[in-house]
Amino acid sequence: MADQIQSERSADDMVAEADTGARNPSAAWQARLIIGTCIAWSVFQLYIASKLPGVLAQGTGMSIFANIVAQARFVHLAFAIMLATLAFPLFKSSPRDRIPAYDWVLVILGVGTCLYLVVFRFEIADRPGLWSTSDIAISAIGMVVLFISVYRSLGLPLVIIAGIFVSFAFFGGYSEWARNITNYGGASFGKALGHYWMQTEGVFGVALGVSTTMIFLFVLFGAILDRAGGGNWFIKVAVALLGALRGGPAKASVLSSMMTGMISGSSIANTVTTGTFTIPLMKRIGFPAEKAGAVEVASSTNGQLTPPVMGAAAFLMVEYVNIPYIDVIKHAFLPAVISYIALLYIVHLESLKMGLEGLKKPGRKINVLMILILFLSGVIFMGICTYLIIGLRMVLEPFMAETVYGAVVLLAVAYIGLVWVASRYPDVAMDDPNAPVPAAPRLTPTLIGGFYFALPIFALVWNLMVRTDTLERLSPALSAFWATMFMIVIALTHRPLKALFRGEGIGGSALDGWRDFVGGLILGARNMIGIGVATGAAGIIVGTISLTGAHQVIGQVIETIAGGNLMVLLILVAILSLILGMGLPTTANYIVVSSLMAPVIVSVGAQSGLIVPLIAVHMFVFYFGILADDTPPVGLAAYAAAAISRGDPIMTGVQGFAYDIRTALLPFLFIFNTDLLLIDVGPLKAVMVFFISLTAMLLFAAATQGYFIAKSRWYETVALLVIAFMLFRPDFLLDQVSEKYATAEGPAALTLMSEAETGKQVRLQVEGPDFDTGEIRPTTIALPALSGDTDTAFSDQGLTVLEEDGKLLLDEPFAGTPHFETLGKEYDFYGDTPVTITRVQVENDRFPKELFFIPALLLLGGIVMIQRPRATQPAF
Known part of the structure; x- marks a missing residue:
């Protein structure tokens, strides 16, 4: 138990150092300043996302209330720099129990240089491109403080990369080779700094704008949900559903990480949140420490693949690819689901190889068939409910008009009803994973005991995705705002309401609810520190590209190395994403690599006769940026998992990457087979694509694990790989026998x-x-x-x-x-x-490419017949 407590403390320290800041001042006023700044930032973001600024501006005649929304990017970065300076020590030797004097200077300079753009916005607008001495001085100071903030919160890699691009802006004109490629003759000190800081093409560009308007709200939503107990409920439901199966805790780890990953933007925080409970359980049933940590790492990093949040990249794709948010979700959905089901299968094969069992469970054990029935029933039930709600909304349209009052009443009734039902059951509390006889909880009381936590997620997805003839979808920012407001209501009221329904005193419960709410505001802001400064620094890179055309230089270098071969180019881009991702957060890595390489991939593909959709290229880059979180030797998620499992972090990362090979395969597949992204695919074909692709991915997973029905011989592994290829790329085989x-x-x-x-x-x-x-x-x-x-x-x-x-x-x-x-x-x-x-x-x-599925499935039947006599245990 002592070792577990120590490992949890180490993992929490790692999350603090990487995500939320490791400084904990002993002086009460300094600690309260950090907490107060976090709360103020969260409240500010909710304020600008609401209609209050416009209402106050009209009611008082003071335009400042409306103007603050237009200036929100500058205030957003001011908060991020201030918290990065206060919460993250500058050096390892810097004090963690107090804020030194030089950090106070940096806070003043950082906040001042951002607010300068707010206070003097009219004067700056009157002299575009003709920057004054004070403008240039402010820009220089702001850039330096931003670089320092990035260094202390994210490390040196992003500082080095951004510094290289800044150097190119200043000195790239001296290179004749670069001039010939980009026609860039260099920029003066003042012009470059003004481009970076005084305009919205550099630091305060698209990436920081998306962070301000959308990313923060989704991160805040997830933080409040987690503080209110929703994260714990996800974990307990996953354990109740899958814990009693073979290797159950590992399967529960995959499912719970997927559910928490939908709303979490951090692989490391996801690893610790779910891994604190699931990793010890995996070790208890027989998983080695490294494999237990690796399962959690693979599950948690892949959480960023899962809509609707996708580690903030979904919102950036909306801006960079210029497609609606709903289309990003549609394209991302199928690969994410296939990836997670394949990981469940990998965990199952590992359990079979080691002869492991699941957790004990009171009541009737749920078998695999029952889980499949529940899943399909849930999908059908949700579909029926969706159409009923759409119909109800259309019936009430004349009475509800453009207001949201009807929807608020419906949600309120559903919420109170579900809380009343939940009050009939014990609270969903986290069990001790080190209990002498760990047992999986029963599904019904666990599911019902916290089902109201699903309501704000339902409201979020509804607002993002559902549209009728009379009801338009809400924007991602407005959807997140209303979901967050609903989540705040739940955080404040669910404990007092349950106490009231149980006939207990509500005073203590109300105080707990307030603490959950405030804790969510603090956690949401602290989780945003790294993203805030990272998007600002990534804006430097994007700004350099717009100023100089630097991407053409890097693109030509990589294109020359690739020799015009698209596959070689994709491999090089994947390696570049993995290398950069070892030192960059996923969001920054995606911005950097997509800005540099997306046009090159599209261009080389077109030269070789392959028209690659831009969304496919951006998804390719994003996938490999995520994989960097478990790539040795720097994968921080692997270190966090190893801190809990007490295993070797390098081996944990290696094993985690081995589990993630199936995720590394998907990007290459959907570049050449865009059906996986549901591009120009109808509903019926989408269903077929899902089942065929899932079958292929499961066979690929079986091949990489060397185990299918029984331990595979080498030629059986080769056959499984061939079958998987035939199912994934039937068009390749068709092209060999018939001209396309x-x-x-x-x-x-x-x-x-x-x-x-x-x-x-x-x-x-x-x-x-x-x-x-x-x-x-x-x-x-x-x-x-x-x-x-x-x-x-x-x-x-x-x-x-x-x-x-x-x-x-x-x-x-x-x-x-x-x-x-x-x-x-x-x-x-x-x-x-x-x-x-x-x-x-x-x-x-030509004849349908799907005909090649027939020989593939016949070959699969032959493998089954060969391996079945060697099977030593049931498949499930």
Whole structure:
């Protein structure tokens, strides 16, 4: 027990050092200052997300209430810098029990340089680009303080990376090679600093704006939910549902980490929150320390893949890819579900190999079939409820108009009813994982005892995703605001209400509820410190790119190394993401790598004839950024898990990465098979894609574990890999036996295009001189065909095609048309060498690629028949 307490303390210290700050001042006023600043930041974020600023501005005539929303980015970063300075010691030798004098100086400078942009906003607006001496001085001080804040809260790597980009802005113009690629001749000290600090193209750019308006609210929502007891309820429900199965605690770890990961932005905090309970249980049933920690690490890092929060990357993708939030969720959903089910299967195979059992459980044991029935019943029940609520909302529309009062009444009735039901059962309390005879709790009282915690999550997802003819979806920021307000009500009232229904005194319960609420405000703000300064520092990188075109230099280096081969390029980008992710938080890593490499991947793919959707590239980068959290030797989540398991952190990271190989496979698959991202996939096909992809991923997991029904021989492992490939990429096999495209060149290409069915995708291979280098290079674009009317098909896309000497010459696309970004800015349309359409491709009518599933499944049946006689224990 003493070892467990010590390990929990070590893990909590690691979370503090990495996420929330390790300083704990002994002076009461200093501690209260940190706590008060956290509370003030959370309240400020709720205030600007509400309608109060507008109401107060109209009621008082004071525009300051409305203007503060427009200036929120500056205040947001001021809070982040202040808390980073107060909560994180600058050096390992710096005092942790007090705030030294130099930190007070940094607080004043950091807050002052941010608020300078608020106080003097009108004067700054009157001199855009003509920065005064004070502007430049403030910018220089602000940049230095931001770098120091990043260093103390996130470490040196992001400081080094951002510093390299700043150096390029100042000195990149001296490199003739860089000038030839980017046409960047350098920037003066004042121009660069003003670009970074005085405008919204650098530090205060898109990333910090998303952090201000959306990320904070989702993190705060998760923090209040956890403080109120929702995180504990997730864990107990997972243990009640899966704990009695073979290797049950490990399976419960996967499920609980997925549920908490939906609303948590931190792999490390997720590891400690669920791992404190599940890791000791895994060790008790026979998991070695390293494997117990690795299961928790793989589960917790993958939590950031799960919508709706996705470690804050979902909201950044909305801005960078320029698609609606609901589309990001749709694209992310299937890979996340497949990844988690595959991890459950890996845990099951590990349990089979070690001959492990589950926890004891009172009452009837739930078997795998029953869990499947419950899952499908839950999905059907939620679907029925969704349509009933939509119908009810439409019926009440004339009475509710545009107000939210009807929805508030419905939620209030549901909440009070569920709390009343929960009061009939004991409170959901965390058991001691080191109890002499650990047992899984019963599902019914556990589920019902905290089911009201699901209401704010339901409200959040409802507002984000549900739309009728008369009811529009809310924005992510407004959805998070209302869900957070509902969660605050629950945190304040659920304990007193249960006490009231039980006939007990409510005074102590009301005080506990207030403590949960305040603790959630504090935890939410402290969890945002690293994200706040990271998005500011990432803005430096994005600002350098917009100022200098630095991404072209890095892109050309990696493109040259890859030799124009898309697969090699993807491997290099994956390695780059893993390396950067060892020292950067996931959000910052995603911003950096996607800004640098997303255009390169799309460009190289187009040159090799593969049109890669931008969302697929961003998801690719994001997945590998997440995997860095368990990649040795720096994966912090692995160190946190090892602190609890008392295992070796390096081996824990290695084993965790081995479990995550299936997650590393998915990004490569959905680059080449966008069906996995549900791009242009209907409902029925989506169901088929899910089951086939899930089967393939489970077989891949079995191959990597060397165990299917029995321990696999080498040729059986190879066969499982082949089957998985055939299920994942049937189009690759189809391409080997049947030409995918009908191809034509010159005038015949126009004839081929005119004969294509209306709406069918037509691929144009374009070739011409690169705008920057003048070298001839190809690319591929797609446009929908209009049967018999090629001129309209081209003009609808902003393209003008002229036939001359048997060639199809292409004019510069019109600004604002679909292909202006991909062609108009990449090719020199006014040089001596014209830009031409070298060939047109239209997809042939071929037999369905799904026919290749038949030999794959027959081969799978053969593996089952071979292995079944060797099976020494039941499969479940």
